[in-house]
Amino acid sequence: MIRANDIIDKVADYYPAADFDIIRKAYAYSAYAHRNQVRLSGEPYMIHPIEVANILAEMKMDVASIASGLLHDTLEDDPMTSLEDLSLRFGDEITALVEGLTKISKIKFKSSREHQAENYRKMILAMVKDIRVLVIKLADRVHNMRTLDFQKRERQEAIAQETLDIYAPLANRLGISWIKQELEDNSLRYLQPAMYREIEEKVTRKELESREFIDKTIKLVQRNLTHSSIKSQISGRLKHLYSIYRKMVRRDIAFEQIYDIVAFRILVGTKAECYNVLGIIHALWRPLPSRFKDFIGIPKANMYQSLHTTVIGPDGRHAEFQIRTFEMHQIAEMGIAAHWHYKEGYQLDDHDRKQMDWLRQMIEWQQDVDNPGEFLDSVKIDLFSEAVYVFTPTGEVKELPSGSTPIDMAYSIHSKVGDHCSGAKVNGKLVSLRYQLKNGEMVDIVTSNRQHPSKDWLGFVKTSKARSKIRQWVKKEEERRSIELGREFCEKAFSRSKLSFNQALKSGKVQAVAEGFSLKHAEALLAAIGRGKLTAQQLINRIFPELRKSKKGKDKAEEKKTIRKPARDGISIKDIDDVMVRFAKCCNPLPGDDVIGFITRGRGLTIHRRNCRHVDQANSERYMEVSWNLDRTTAHVVKIRVMCADVKGMLVAMSTAISSQEANIASASLKTTIDQKALCFFDVQIKDLEHLKRVKMALRGVKGVYQVTRMS
């Protein structure tokens, strides 16, 4: 079993000035937190975090990563460990790493279908604020895969599949090729055991067979490079199992049909030497034209740099050469992890952060970008920092722009779901429509048939799909309301002139007038009237020009009056301009009251207080949302009832109080009751709700006044 000192020795090798104490502390803390846990192998659980830390030390990661490797399971496994506790003992940096790791471990991967796997990977990337979290997570997975034997068969398969679908590609994106290869090979071992054994056996045999070929080739290259005084390190090996397997499956060929199974690697000092060596190889053997790739000129998205060429080598056998500098090789093997190897301090400076951002962008781009055209195309893909990944109740992952709301999610499911979205349950809790979804949340959309899109939604939705669907709905709704209003106005105007609007409509005369205004159909004309762009009187004048001649003067005056003075009096109606309104007598709404509009047959739009007893919400399609336009208000009559003592001078005192608030009294009446009290009724002209409050307050200030109520 590895001890703390073994890890410390490793770290001391590449970073002698490191804070070893923190590693010792993390070791002790983890050992205590896991003291009662046992692995499936029967060993103490502590073996696992130690091995993870050891892998990280071998990768020459920084001390914070190694300490976090030791602590990575404490938060989840030990009820006594808390974020506060960790932060107190190890500081914010390590705590944030452990917290990030715990978050990832809580994501449940339900679906392993390929298109979902990509979204899971993106979700993990989006959740990771510090790329070191991902490196530690990969080290964790490496060790879990190494010890998978102890799991039950189904668990083995599930974990191996998840590793293949999610973690191996992530390792690739971070450019850590040794992890990618080990994870792939180990996954195959459990997913296709028979196939794995077969390939393993053949590779071993092939390796023996190829020994002579490899040695011969290396010697030949070495001689030529020395001749050109290039210092180099050359190695030859067989490709890793999974890449052979994939080639067999992809091309549907047998192991024996794979020719370029041997790969040579030449490491040199400088970039210029790489191209020199390439020239030498191509002079020795004929290259296969389609197999040359210059990843030095155009690096892969994961920072990988190398020249690749396949030649028809000695004995006519295919051989692949990878040519790169030592530094490029370090990055090829370690990827982003190589970054910490070169670091001396622990704190990330701005430059590093920029590099992280850059990396975040790069790893988002499609992996294995092989040609320059594709590479440039991939630059245009949205950066994932601008995306949020959430689960549907069935475990599918949805990708949405960050800041997206339940409405965006609903529209991404189906436009009907969006149109009726009334809220959502996030991780089981109800949230509002404005709620901004966060990574990894499980979102269950709540719908209701009574719910409809609203113009307000446009203020907070993020997706263009939601935006355009809401606009569509609002426009359609506005059209519907305008037509309805237009019809009401027409019916009223026609009946005033003792005409039948329905007859005019049926006879096609309205249609003809519509065409005269270059409108497509009668409904468009009604909508124009509803919006106040045309008047019902204009329609009548067009249909019955003889009426107009006979009482020309009067009609003209009326028409002018309507146009000059839109009767809406301080009310603005949602999505509709210029309609006529009146105020309900039953509840006398005041500016500032919560009001609603009701379409009355033959009377246009009537404004009621929302809590008026005449408002019947069951008849909801005839109601319309309206609001006060407070800079256009005029006085409204409000009935006020005052109960007071029946004493002399009361009426005068109350009238004075009302007038003191600059309110006019339209009428007043008084009646006495048997118990020495009086009831007074005032009709007062009030500007708005605020004004009413002041008047009521003034009345209450009068001596002898018991109760002041607004009547409805």
Ligand code: MN
């Ligand atoms: Mn673990």
